[in-house]
Amino acid sequence: MKHFLDKFKGFGSVLQKPGDKIEARVTKSNRKVLKLSKDNGKYKQSITEYPNGTRVETRVKKDK
Numbered sequence: 001m002k003h004f005l006d007k008f009k010g011f012g013s014v015l016q017k018p019g020d021k022i023e024a025r026v027t028k029s030n031r032k033v034l035k036l037s038k039d040n041g042k043y044k045q046s047i048t049e050y051p052n053g054t055r056v057e058t059r060v061k062k063d064k
Helices: none
Strands: 021-026 032-038 043-049 055-061
Antiparallel strands (some): 043 055
């Protein structure tokens, strides 16, 4: 199984500008949550992986 952080496409170029953020955590209910925010919130991505293997991915891109 690949590392959970590898699920972001282009992960190596995530943190490029001031203000870019990444957060990874495991919740009390054993969910793995990964959040990314770039370009002062214009692009956001999150991935939640549940204990049963289900994965929910969300991407939001705001127009300028």
